[in-house]
Amino acid sequence: MHRAAQESPVSRRHHYFFTHRVLPAVFYDNPQNFLFVLRRDGTDALRASWERVGSDLDQNDRLSAVGLDCEVRELVDRTTLALITLPEPQYSPEAHFAAAVYRAPALVRFFTLESRQPGPDQRPLVCEWLQSGEHQIRGVVPTADLDAFVRSVCEQLGVVPTA
DSSP, X not given: OOOOOBOOSXXXXXXXXXXXXXXXXXXXXXHHHHHHXXXXXXXXXXXXXXXXXXXXXXXXXXXXXXXOEEEEXXXXXXXXXXXEEOSOOOBTTOEEEEEEEEETTTEEEEEEEEOOOSSSOOOOEEEEEOTTSOEEEEEEOSSSOHHHHHHHHHHHHTOOOOO
C-alpha cells in the first residue's frame, strides 16, 4: 500500500509530466498503437518513455523509474484497460496508478489515482484527463490500491471488472 503524499508547493516535474501530460497525450493520439506497444513491450516501453521525459529535464529533476510497471486487462465487454503502476508518489498530485481505457470504436478515456495533500481526508482521488486536456475529479477510493482503482474506473465506465 502506498503512503499519503506530503505537502509540497510543486510536485516533482518528472513524475507529474510523465503521468499527467505525456501518457494521456500519447494514448489519445493513437490508442490502438499505445495498447499494442504495451502488450508487446510492457514495462520496457514505459521505462524508455520515462527516460526520454527525464532526458529533457535538469539532472536534479530526474527520477528513478523504480516501481514503474504495467499490465493489460480485457474486460468481458471487450474494453481494454492498460493499468500503469507509477513510481511511488511523494507529493500531491502525483499519481499512484493510471488507466488507459479503450473499446472500439469510440470509448477512449484516461484515469489517474492521485495522492492528496495532508489533511483530514487522505483518500486518493480518482481523476480523469479528457482528450481536450481538461482534468476532472471523478471520486475517491479508500486506499491507494490497484483493485480499488480498477473498481472505481469500471464504475465510471458502467462495466464489470474482471477478477
